[in-house]
Amino acid sequence: MVSTSAFTKAIAQARDLLRWHSPLRTELWAARLTASLDQALVPAFLRELAEDGTAEARLTLVALAAVNPTPSPSGAVPSAGTAEADDSEAYARAAEGLIDTLPTWVSRMGRVTCEGAWYGKADPYGEQVLAVLSFRYENSKEPHILVVGIDQPNGGIAVDAVVEEPKFLDDLHLDAAEPQVVAGRILDAFELGDRIMGAAVADTLPEVRPLAIARARTVPGLIRGAGDDTAVRFDELPDLPGAREAFEKLVEFLGDRPLWWSPVRVSQFLTSWLPREAIMSDAAIAAMPEVVRAWSRFSGDHPAVLRHIDEDAPRLPALMADDSLAGLAKRIAQGRL
Template identity: 25%
Template sequence: MSTRKRTPRHPDSPARTTRDAQPPPETDLLDRIAGALEDDDPLSLLATASTLLAITDPRDHEQFADAAPGPDRDELVESFLAAPLPEISAVLAALACLSGDDVLRRRVHREIARRGHPLPDWLSGLARATAEPRAFEVTHTLRDGDNVLISVTLPGGHQLTAVVYIDHNMGTMVKDAFALSGSLEDVVGQLEAAAVADPDMTARPLDPADARARIGEAAELTAMTYPPIETDTWPSSRALVEWMTGLLPPGGTGYEVPEWSDEDLDDLTERFRASRFAEGTDGTGGLLALLMSFGTEQSLGDPMRWSPVAVEILLADWVPRTVVADVVFLAQLPDLLRAFIRFCHHERGVRAGLTEETLAAVDEYEAAYQQLIRSDRAQDPAGILEAMGVISDVDLAEIMLEDLAHAVGGEAALNELDADPLPDEPFAWETVPADVHGRVGEVLELVDRCCAELLDTEYRTACRRLLCDIATGDPAVFRRRGKATTAAAALCWLVGKANPLFDREAGTGPHLAVKHLTAHFGVSTGSVSQRSEALLRAVGADPHDVGGKDLGSARYLTGPQRARILTARDRLRERAGTPD
């Protein structure tokens, strides 16, 4: 934006060392301020002040070390304080109030009083502005973004209403925002009139405290984003919007992203597979998990929210840029996506016209997607980090190799790793203290029964080994009171996570939903998670890694899981240029 450029001082001009030595503001700026003052609408001057504050906002220059230096607010204020003109006094008053800086506001107030320049009543009393006790939110059925509407009343009765568009596809950030002269009722009435022609738009009351939280969090996230977001209205309106938002009551709730548990995703999977929309999608379980992963990781965290924009992000960016998989596998994604969109929109009651628009987006981006997944561009996190200059592909490969080594028990273990199936071996009672044999035996019986009914011999051996190592490493685990069923479920859960039993994208080996495992033992996932901490600590693993993805030894890994690690090891060593 051109407003971000500061007119450079001529190299031969003297340095400015005192307020009196500073030149007056440029003529075009003075004309703009004078025109705003002549306007009966306070918004003109407030918008000018907001733009000046946006140009000098330190958040745009200090957030990132490599960002270009920008104009300084203090320097701007000093130049205005050195120009005793009525127009400058007016804009100083607006700048000081919108800035939220109490020290600056008091200083400006003293200077204006010294000058004796008369100000409009609404401006001299701007600090007494009040927020309307209501707010509104205008949403669309597909939730690409929301408009949040708030309003303030200035001294004298003039009302301003801000419309803030929060884009969920961009990560729930402010994309556009502008203020209008008029009451909240008038603006909402205009939007409701427009909604008559658009049945997918809904205007509803929003708690003012929640409006403050939502706008504030979204604006803060936007300020942290690099490269910065710049539109016709943002960040030029940021100071005005943030001042208006700051007049609302605190204590509200921002956007709450729902957490989809494994059980929730399993239920969604089962509903889709049982529906008529899933016909012809057999064998795409891994791809379905990919779609759900995209949905739960993006913005509102909803795997059932599909719009044309979400489709574009998925096919044109997210999958080609972040997913490493076989081309034949990924090529099936558009067809599955069409089926899943139809299913999700049917369950949510989305209008047929919107479903057709969303499906049309799949048609539009499919050709480019098929080309991208067959291209040589980096299709993993390394490509992202390397493009950002944060880390090289070689460095990332070495870090990932270290993680693999830690997972199997060290670099030597990673070098010697094989993919042979775990043998059918008995429980090693000889290392377990005699006083806990009874409790350990109860857990062992439950674990063996689970493996016989739901899993296989390899899982039974892995679970037996882990149980033995826990009882040997910290027998006190079984000397304390606790249900054997919870301990058995936690142990099977840890082994399942390490292999991974619950990964829908995994190839060979048993697959099981977490809810089916916990249901077998008649326990809750929460109790399993809590019990897992002590079990992890007993074998020297991270007690906070209750997911159990890293048990620190290949002893507990099945053949298929070790085969996956071997494949990853060889690929990463090739990327890192590390000899075998």
């Protein structure tokens, strides 16, 4: 049996929620409850709720199922492990047939429509990006947004998430985006985070995670692993010999995180990555400083970034000529030329 205090606390909180008549408040509570439960205790907790049979116990079971839906193939986050998938199935089984025994507002939990999406930098250098989805329940009440912070230096893992009122979006200054792409990025970020042991995330993330994943899965036509088209929209390439070749190397370095462009990253590109990885013509090497400056202006025109370019760019020809800095892949490629 689950500890008496934990069960009693859940029942007391569910009693209050029955008076609030709020699907959103109840789903947020169920997400926090999910985070607080030891996976090993989930079956016993569900049995105890089923045996209790009160309206409070039934609401708890239905709410847990709403924020822990069984994943579909397109929206799954498989790296969370078999135990999590088993829990989702257990929640669903425990809630079977209970919705009709509760007030009608309970049936709206999880039944939302995504009305928009936004994506962009959370800070000037894009070291964290924000993925935002807006939702409204079927009765058009309780509109809300899900905001997920995705870390860039550590590969794109989800590090924080909140559910807020739509007006919260006004202060974020993000660009509109396709909901199916943003939802896919949210699921990708949580999946990646599950694969990394000991990843540093906000203390509050586990309490929002179940609802965040459930909300993302509701978006039709999910697109997983979508690339970022920021570099495609760049149209300020300098009119210099070798500029196109230089930009292609920059895009290769940026990869799927082009919004992240900080002083540290520009120095890494010019003084480490290029000498180690890139084979370029003399024209591309000569054009690279202006290409990087143009990209930096496009990426926010931050003085600190431009200062690093001024400091590091003059060293580039010598660094590219130093064969001792070349990585194994570059040395092999050079040997084939």
